[in-house]
Amino acid sequence: MKTLVFLEHYGGALEKGGLGVLAKAASLGDAVGVVVGESAAEVAASAGAFGASRVYACEAPELATPLPQPRVDALATLVEQTSPDAVLFAASVLSADVASGLAARLDAGLNWDLTDVSVKDGELVGTRPALGDTVVVDVGWKDGPKLGMIRSGALDPVESGGTAEVESFDTTFSDFSTLATLVEQTKEESSGPSIEEADIIVAGGRGLGSPEGFTLLEELAAALGGAVGATRAVVDAGWYPYSTQVGQTGKSVSPKLYIACGISGAIQHKVGMQGSGTIVAINKDPNAPIFDFCDIGVVGDLHQIVPKLTELVRSRG
Numbered sequence: 001m002k003t004l005v006f007l008e009h010y011g012g013a014l015e016k017g018g019l020g021v022l023a024k025a026a027s028l029g030d031a032v033g034v035v036v037g038e039s040a041a042e043v044a045a046s047a048g049a050f051g052a053s054r055v056y057a058c059e060a061p062e063l064a065t066p067l068p069q070p071r072v073d074a075l076a077t078l079v080e081q082t083s084p085d086a087v088l089f090a091a092s093v094l095s096a097d098v099a100s101g102l103a104a105r106l107d108a109g110l111n112w113d114l115t116d117v118s119v120k121d122g123e124l125v126g127t128r129p130a131l132g133d134t135v136v137v138d139v140g141w142k143d144g145p146k147l148g149m150i151r152s153g154a155l156d157p158v159e160s161g162g163t164a165e166v167e168s169f170d171t172t173f174s175d176f177s178t179l180a181t182l183v184e185q186t187k188e189e190s191s192g193p194s195i196e197e198a199d200i201i202v203a204g205g206r207g208l209g210s211p212e213g214f215t216l217l218e219e220l221a222a223a224l225g226g227a228v229g230a231t232r233a234v235v236d237a238g239w240y241p242y243s244t245q246v247g248q249t250g251k252s253v254s255p256k257l258y259i260a261c262g263i264s265g266a267i268q269h270k271v272g273m274q275g276s277g278t279i280v281a282i283n284k285d286p287n288a289p290i291f292d293f294c295d296i297g298v299v300g301d302l303h304q305i306v307p308k309l310t311e312l313v314r315s316r317g
């Protein structure tokens with residue numbers, strides 16, 4: 001099984017999501033990476049530690065900005081030249097556009113929203129939650145190349161310590177691929193780690209009572225060196241940014257510690273955080289569903305408990 005994994009990079013480093021997919025692909029067979037854009041060749045080699053035997057790098061002025069269509073051209077060229085059995089992506093706004101563009105270009109099947117991949121009877125099989133994440137189904141492909149997109153945060157970037165050969169390749173760009181231009185790109189400012197990267201997440205829901213309630217969580221997260229997450233109910237209400245939403249229609253996270261404050265534990269939230277190491281729930285309702293699957297449950301008012309917890313952490317730090 002030869003798998004090509006699309007690796008995004010930012011600020012001189014490969015993104016964790018793609019490295020998680022790469023590590024998984026390497027556990028199933030031969031995994032090769034592809035990095036495109038500015039400094040692609042420079043960052044490509046670091047993929048070796050996550051199981052890539054080889055990494056293809058393509059740099060061209062058309063690839064300098066993170067626009068999807070020139071990347072579709074580059075990947076289509078590489079698929080034609082190297083004939084992988086599968087091409088896998090870690091979900092992101094850019095990858096979603098590139099993967100769907102590549103599927104259209106190659107007339108290939110794309111399985112979306114996978115949480116895992118495996119090989120059964122020599123065939124690649126994807127794991128995909130369905131029916132509002134209440135069931136998990138196996139999905140396959142009729143023929144190749146098999147394109148798959150894995151949910152953000154679903155796979156751990158496990159280091160295996162190898163080295164990768166970096167090979168540069170050239171591509172040509174279709175006229176229509178270079179018609180879009182990037183007007184502006186901004187990066188959200190944040191003082192701590194993102195929820196995808198953090199080992200500790202302090203997450204809040206409607207039980208916070210108001211947007212101001214998030215200050216309590218930010219203080220606790222800062223004391224613990226963690227990040228703040230949120231439920232869909234509160235991001236929909238405009239209390240906190242969408243980028244922090246955990247769950248079925250948000251991000252899947254798997255920190256070592258997840259502290260859920262004023263969160264009921266709806267199934268759509270649970271599917272995004274159930275992979276966390278230790279789940280602590282603070283909720284004033286002893287019958288809240290979250291108490292059915294947390295490791296430590298505290299029944300009480302978060303407005304009293306969270307500040308005390310922050311004080312305690314600070315006093316020990």
Ligand SMILES: Cc1cc2nc3c(=O)[nH]c(=O)nc-3n(C[C@H](O)[C@H](O)[C@H](O)COP(=O)(O)OP(=O)(O)OC[C@H]3O[C@@H](n4cnc5c(N)ncnc54)[C@H](O)[C@@H]3O)c2cc1C
Nearest residue numbers: 205206207231232233247248249250262264269284285302
């Ligand atoms: C298709 C679909 C997709 C969805 N996707 C997502 C998703 O990605 N992520 C997501 O989170 N949701 C998602 N939802 C919404 C989900 O069903 C729930 O509505 C949502 O998770 C509830 O958010 P919540 O826990 O903040 O609010 P609530 O369910 O209202 O819970 C608030 C909790 O706070 C407790 N509380 C109140 N006051 C206090 C206090 N002072 N101290 C302590 N506890 C207190 C209450 O007892 C209650 O349990 C989705 C829904 C649908 C239909």
